[in-house]
Amino acid sequence: MADRPAVESIEQHNLALQHHFVNMEQQRNAASLGMWLFLATEIMFFGGLFCSYLIYRYWYPNEFAIASRALSLPIGTVNTAVLICSSLTVALSVRAAQVGQRKMLVILLLLTMLFGLTFLGVKGYEWHDEYERHHVPGLAFNISDLTAEYPQIHIDPVHTQLFFALYFAMTGLHALHMIIGVGLFCFITFYAWKGHYGPDYHTPLENSGLYWHFVDIVWIYLFPLLYLIDRHPLK
Amino acid sequence: MATATTIVAERENYLNKEFGIRSWLLTTDHKRIALLYLIWITFFFFIGGFYALLIRLELLTPAGDLVQSDTYNKLFSMHGQVMIFFFLIPSIPAVLGNFLVPMMIGAKDLAFPRINLLSWYLLVVSGILMLHAMMLGGVDTGWTFYTPFSTAFSNSHVIEAGVSIFIAGFSSILTGLNFVVTIHRMRAPGMTWGRLPLFIWAHYATSIIQLLGTPVLAVTLLLVVADRAANMGIFDATRGGDPLLFQHLFWFYSHPAVYIMILPSMGVINEVITCFSRKRVFGYAFVAFASIAIAVLGFLVWAHHMFVAGISLYSALIFSLLSYSVAVPSAIKVFNWTATMYKGSIQYNTPLLYALGFIGLFTMGGMTGLFLACLGIDVHVTDTYFVIAHFHYIMVGGAVMGYLAGIHFWWPKISGRMYPEGWGRLAALIVFIGFNLTFFPQFILGYLGMPRRYWQYPPEFQVLNVLSTAGSTILAVGYVLPMIYLLWSMRYGKIADENPWRAAGLEWTTASPPPTTNFEETPVVTWEAYNYDEIDAPQQEVKVGG
Numbered sequence: 192m193a194d195r196p197a198v199e200s201i202e203q204h205n206l207a208l209q210h211h212f213v214n215m216e217q218q219r220n221a222a223s224l225g226m227w228l229f230l231a232t233e234i235m236f237f238g239g240l241f242c243s244y245l246i247y248r249y250w251y252p253n254e255f256a257i258a259s260r261a262l263s264l265p266i267g268t269v270n271t272a273v274l275i276c277s278s279l280t281v282a283l284s285v286r287a288a289q290v291g292q293r294k295m296l297v298i299l300l301l302l303t304m305l306f307g308l309t310f311l312g313v314k315g316y317e318w319h320d321e322y323e324r325h326h327v328p329g330l331a332f333n334i335s336d337l338t339a340e341y342p343q344i345h346i347d348p349v350h351t352q353l354f355f356a357l358y359f360a361m362t363g364l365h366a367l368h369m370i371i372g373v374g375l376f377c378f379i380t381f382y383a384w385k386g387h388y389g390p391d392y393h394t395p396l397e398n399s400g401l402y403w404h405f406v407d408i409v410w411i412y413l414f415p416l417l418y419l420i421d422r423h424p425l426k
Numbered sequence: 427m428a429t430a431t432t433i434v435a436e437r438e439n440y441l442n443k444e445f446g447i448r449s450w451l452l453t454t455d456h457k458r459i460a461l462l463y464l465i466w467i468t469f470f471f472f473i474g475g476f477y478a479l480l481i482r483l484e485l486l487t488p489a490g491d492l493v494q495s496d497t498y499n500k501l502f503s504m505h506g507q508v509m510i511f512f513f514l515i516p517s518i519p520a521v522l523g524n525f526l527v528p529m530m531i532g533a534k535d536l537a538f539p540r541i542n543l544l545s546w547y548l549l550v551v552s553g554i555l556m557l558h559a560m561m562l563g564g565v566d567t568g569w570t571f572y573t574p575f576s577t578a579f580s581n582s583h584v585i586e587a588g589v590s591i592f593i594a595g596f597s598s599i600l601t602g603l604n605f606v607v608t609i610h611r612m613r614a615p616g617m618t619w620g621r622l623p624l625f626i627w628a629h630y631a632t633s634i635i636q637l638l639g640t641p642v643l644a645v646t647l648l649l650v651v652a653d654r655a656a657n658m659g660i661f662d663a664t665r666g667g668d669p670l671l672f673q674h675l676f677w678f679y680s681h682p683a684v685y686i687m688i689l690p691s692m693g694v695i696n697e698v699i700t701c702f703s704r705k706r707v708f709g710y711a712f713v714a715f716a717s718i719a720i721a722v723l724g725f726l727v728w729a730h731h732m733f734v735a736g737i738s739l740y741s742a743l744i745f746s747l748l749s750y751s752v753a754v755p756s757a758i759k760v761f762n763w764t765a766t767m768y769k770g771s772i773q774y775n776t777p778l779l780y781a782l783g784f785i786g787l788f789t790m791g792g793m794t795g796l797f798l799a800c801l802g803i804d805v806h807v808t809d810t811y812f813v814i815a816h817f818h819y820i821m822v823g824g825a826v827m828g829y830l831a832g833i834h835f836w837w838p839k840i841s842g843r844m845y846p847e848g849w850g851r852l853a854a855l856i857v858f859i860g861f862n863l864t865f866f867p868q869f870i871l872g873y874l875g876m877p878r879r880y881w882q883y884p885p886e887f888q889v890l891n892v893l894s895t896a897g898s899t900i901l902a903v904g905y906v907l908p909m910i911y912l913l914w915s916m917r918y919g920k921i922a923d924e925n926p927w928r929a930a931g932l933e934w935t936t937a938s939p940p941p942t943t944n945f946e947e948t949p950v951v952t953w954e955a956y957n958y959d960e961i962d963a964p965q966q967e968v969k970v971g972g
Contacts, residue, residue, distance in 0.1 A: 211535035211612075213948075221537040221611040228603050228637055236641035239675050243649070243660065251666060329657030350666035356658040360649065 207392045219394050226398040230405045233368075237409055240364070244357045244416060251350040256421035257337050258354035261326055263317065267418040270313045271410065277306030278407045281400045284383075288393040293386055296396075300380040303403070307373045314366055318359075327359065328352040358417055365413060368406045375399045439842070439939040454539035455942055460525035461840070462546050463516060468909065470512035470553060475902060477505035482864075482898040485891045490881045498881035499566035500582065506569030507587060511594045512553055514825055515683065518690035519636075520549075520601055522832045523629045525840060527605055529933035529940065530623050532614025532949045537607040545600035552593035559586040568879065570680070573661035573672040577653040585655055588647045595640045595647075598686075602636030605629050614932070616951035623931055623955050624707060627714040628693025631721035635682045635689075639725070643679035646672065673735055677728035685724040687821055688788070689717055691828025692759055695781045698831050699763050701929040702778040703770025706956040708762045716755035716762075723752045730799055734808045742801055749799035756792050760785060775927075776850030780831035783858045787823025791816055794869065809879070812872025815865045823861055830857070830908060837912065838926045842939040843919030849911045857904035863897025930956050 212218040248255045284299035325333040334351045379399050382388065388396050440457045450458060481501050484492040493501065524542065528535055536542050559565065565587040567576040576584050609622070609630050650672070652658045659665040661672045700707045707713060729737055729745040737745075763785055772778070794816040797803045807813060837845050867890040872878075876887050883891065925934040936945050953960065 209539075210943075211533065211537075211539065217611060221607050224610055225538060225541075225603060225607045228606055232599055232603070232637050232641045235638050236645050239642045239645035239649075239678075243671060243675070246668070246671060247666070254666075328659055347666070349664075352659055353666050356652075356660050360652060360658070360660070364645075364648075 207387075207394075215392065222394045222398055223401075226401050230401065233405060233409075237361075237364070240357065240361050241412070241416070244361065247353045247357065248416075248420075251347075251353065252421070253344055253346045254348075254350040255354045257341060257344070257346055258334065258351040258358075259417060259420065260422070261321070261324070261334075261337055262358075262418050263320075264418060264422065266313060266317055267414055270310050271414050273306050273310050273313070274407050274410050277303050277310070278404055280306065281403045285393065285397055285400050288383070288388045288396055289390055291389050293383065293389075296383050296388065297380060300376055300383055304373050304376050304380070307369055307376070307403075311366060311369055311373075314362060318362075321355070326355050328356045361413055361417070365406065365409055368409070372399070372403050372406055375402065437937065438941060439937060440942045441842070441939050443942050452543075454535070454543055456524050456528050456536045456539065456542060457840075457940065457942075457944075459542050459546055460521050463520040463524060463549070466546070466550060466553065467513050467516050467521065470508050471905075474505055474508035474513055475905065477501050477508065479898060479902060481505060482895040484881055485883070486895045488883050488885045488888055488891075493881060495881050496566065499568075499879070500564040502879060503566050503568050503582075504560055504564045507565065507591065508556065509821075510569055510683070510687075511591050512549070512556065514687040514821055515594075515598055516549060516601070517687070517825065517829050518694060518832060519605070519629060519632055519686075520546075520597075522694065522829075522836060523605060523632075523690060524601070526836065526933055527608055527626060527629055528612065529936070529944050530626055530931055531609065531612060531617050532932050532945065532951065533608060533612035534943045534945070534948075536604045537612055538604050541600050542604055545597040545604070548593050548597035548600070552590045552597065555586055555590035555593070559583040559590060562586070570676060571647070571650055571672075572676075573650065573653070573669045574663065576650055577661055585651050588651045588654075592644050592647045592651075595644045598636050599640045602633035602640075605633040606637065609633075614949050614951055617932075618951075620711075621951055621953075621955050622714075623693075624696035624710070624713050624717070625690075625693035628689045628696070628717045631717040632686050632689045632693075634718075634721050635686050635724060639679040639682040639686075642675055643683075646675040646679070649675075670732070670735060670737065673732050674729065677731045678725075681728040681731060682721070682724040684817070684820065685720055687825040688828075689720060691784065691825045691832075692717065694828045694832035694835070695763060695784050697929070697931065698777040698781040698835050699766050700956045700958065701835070701927050702773045702775055702781075703767045704772075704958045704962055705766055705770040706954075706958055708765035708768075709758075710955065712758050713762050716758045719755040720752060723748065723755070727752060727799075730804070733801060733804050746799055746801045746804075750796065753792065753796055753799075756788075760789055760792075774851070775834075776845070776847060776854050777831045777835035779851055779854035780827050780834065780857075783854065783861075784824055784827040784831065787819050787827060787858075787861065791819030791823055794819065807872055809877055810872035811868040811876045811878055814878050815868035815872060818865045818868070823865070827857070830854070833908070833912070835927070836933070837915070838922030839933060839938045839940070841912075841916050841919070842922055843915045843917075844922050844926060845908075845915045845919060846911050849907065853904050853907040853911075856900060856907065860897050860900030860902070860904050864894050864901050865897070867891070867893045867897075928961060930958060930961060 208215055208218060212221065280299045280303045284296050284303065287293075287296040287299055321327060322330070324336065325331050332352055332355070334348050337351070338346060338348055376399060379396055383396065440455055450462065453459060453462075480493070481498070484490070484498060484501070486492075490498070524536070562583050564582060565580070565584055566582045567580050567584060571584065571588065609626060613622075649658075649660050653660055653662065659667050661667045661669050663669055696707055696713060727745060727749040729741060730749045733742050733746075763781075794812070798807065798813065798816060834845060834850055837843070871887055871890050871894075874887065876883055922938045924937050926938075927934070932945075932949055932951070933940075935949060
């Protein structure tokens, strides 16, 4: 395993190498495997919610279709675009670290956080809108504004609450992950600004990037599930 | 203490390197964290045990005289939650695994020492929350949090307990994550997968379950809390929600959780049986892959907890069949342990007594598991004491026996002292007798139809219940004894040399107690696991033990 001479690794990386690793390569591989495993646990975490959503959607297709029309397609689309941009800036920031452009790295990280905060702001606006329209289950829930638009379709308004319960659970947990991600990038940006990350060592940046991409991918699934299915005019 | 027996007492090791409370609470040494876990979970073990004794005391008589139904509901709920989430799940992985996984593979520490410490703190925070919930009055939902009772009807502290277990889950996830990364990335030169001790394979399989199962429990508990706190109605049948969905999600974790408890125990048994039989384990590869097979199959059997809950007959049939399949790798292990002992030169030291107890009790627990996997019998005995007896044979007769075997086996390594062998054997015997007296009558009670979770019962069940209560007091003595003599031995026990059992395994090649970095220099492995023929061959003149 340790085929690299130990002296070389000590000379090159003695600052970041922790005592229990043989060399930087082992340390980097361990950190990266750890992050991938953590993301696997996250898939299971969101998986429970996706599973519940799919089952209820299958049971109550009309209720879910009508309820999902309460969500604003333009806002959702814009937010998706914002998030994809943030993934791009993260990917570019890793590249900037690899080629040693410190200034570019910091700018890209700041942009990432800006996109992230934009997403959260827009999401907060959406939630507030839903609150005002009484679409939050448990808080004077009332869906009559939507059902009135489709008098020809028989639905049970009670079941539309399930859509919103899962909508808030899923987007809420996703937003929580975004907040954690932005918090993470505060530290990463600070250390990047101090010049900790360069071509030799940028594992924390890379792993935070992985986490950020994962959070994006969750949204890439949430967006069609919540916003896009059955958007065509109901008969 | 400056006597002739402590010539090398000043040698620096992980225990005497630093002193003071800070050096423990801020340590990143896996061995010290293991001891922090040991203290914390022992505390919870005795709390859970106290609840168990109160339950047995109430069931001494048919009438509800010690406590009434509400209190009784809380007693068994708290007993279950404390024992499962605060003792059994962390027991072997977080204590023995934490201590031994890096040492067995020749590493200086786990891959993420600070995350390791974090996971202990998460368990502490969740434990304090749980204690607080208990002081407010506890939870009466059973350990299973079944909806809609937990979300809409229970008047107990479901939210706090739910949040507590949510946090405990992350402690478990992080431990599992640390183990998988460590086993993949930190092995010493020459420590190939085929040379890993089976303890490591068992922990690898356990960690996979912790990683993939626990997040589902976490999100499920979160939905229960949301249902209860914010009235979201996700599991509320009156609003189209499905209580059965809760059960599916809950058991998706909580059945594999049984294997989180038993697999590490099996790992301990491998080490103990081979050492005290002086033989290489029979069928290494089969035992190793049996652990993985149990972890994988364990994810496909959860709905056997729901046979009478209203799932479709066809899915019940399939889950019944799949449940039987877990018996195959489990039986492979039992047969291979037996075959390992065959023609071995056996020494009946305390760890082996516990291990033999494990094999017998686990076999009974496993066989009665087949009864329960069978649809027809399960319908008859669902929610009776038969089920209680079955899973206590697995979790107490299996997991706790394995835990005690391991604690005794590695005690010289952990503390640098020998435990008193005579007291050890006596305690092992008391535990075995007390256990059987407690739980065997419950098989009969269950088969006769005594339901679980009631504080009263018809008078004709009294004799068997008295036997069971009597057994539980014996069992309690058996559990208190090791705590006393192990604490005693930390100061007065015989000094242990680096390998008192002449056991195979890298952890025995370093000093007892080990130095902070585990090994003076990174070992290079050139031998197969359990090479007892090589260990014993050249030095037959060395006499060890009685």
